[in-house]
Amino acid sequence: MLKLTKKADYGLMALKYLAEHPETVALSAKDVADAYGIPAQLLAKILQLMTKHGLLRSHAGMNGGYSLARDARQISAYEVILAIDGPFFITSCTKGTKSCELTPSCTIKEPLARVNDTIAGVLKSISIQDLAEHEQPANRAREGHGLVALTL
């Protein structure tokens, strides 16, 4: 539990790969799939999803493929996960669309919602760029969002 789906993982890997190859105009789904050894057709669908959510730009035809729609610094892991797996809540009851049948009795939900927000905040603070440069992250403190406050 509390783990990324493989699809989200693939999606992040693909974006990271694109971020690492800024010189190329576009990379096809197959290129990326081959690079990591993941199912090409599955990755294709994932890339399409991200395209639909505005994270990627696609281009059909020969020498077509995908490219980042924005700077790698401006795409957060949160957005990727959101695009691929949809909205997520740590509470099992979705609360947004259709609340759980035992919503009135369960008072667990509310405090956990705050945990949920914290996690979302962490994920939002991570950009594709951060993933691409996997050098030693010892003393990085740029942009000030390296610290997440959790006032429970």
Place this chain on the structure above:
Amino acid sequence: MLKLTKKADYGLMALKYLAEHPETVALSAKDVADAYGIPAQLLAKILQLMTKHGLLRSHAGMNGGYSLARDARQISAYEVILAIDGPFFITSCTKGTKSCELTPSCTIKEPLARVNDTIAGVLKSISIQDLAEHEQPANRAREGHGLVALTL
């Protein structure tokens, strides 16, 4: 994705319920199940799991049931989730027991492991007591673990 299983939710609810009724010596699984309208047999198994992990004390026989093994303040949400759903990793590849087949190619895992730790830290900082007292959590800062550092 990234959501608690219903079982973990139930488990937290049950512990919270026990924490709210410190006067009673023990509450049966059925008592708690009825209080929240959750399947009694399922909850029973969950309580047993938590007992096995040392979070609860059980007592068979008439007027038996469960009671907290420790003070509500000393039981973290992390422990509960761990006891019920087992160890969790945000990366889809478990990495501990049997690493994913594409471990060498995937460099996503390592940065995400740090996110994983952060989330675990947040969960560890939340006690059953915190859940039980769902008053306005405006100005609580006790014990100094209300702040989680995330140095990505």
Place this chain on the structure above:
DNA sequence: GAAATGCCGACAGAATCGGTCGTATACTGA
């Protein structure tokens, strides 16, 4: 000894996930 309770394993139904296939569509370049 009977009733209430916890303990444990097996199992079935449902939902979700991972992955494949087929087909339609769009673009490129010769």
Place this chain on the structure above:
DNA sequence: TCAGTATACGACCGATTCTGTCGGCATTTC
């Protein structure tokens, strides 16, 4: 224009996981 390469999209299926149920047994109280 036409062939080739690539995305777009929906249907589908097998595997896994999750949720919940059942049955039998052990333990304690009355």
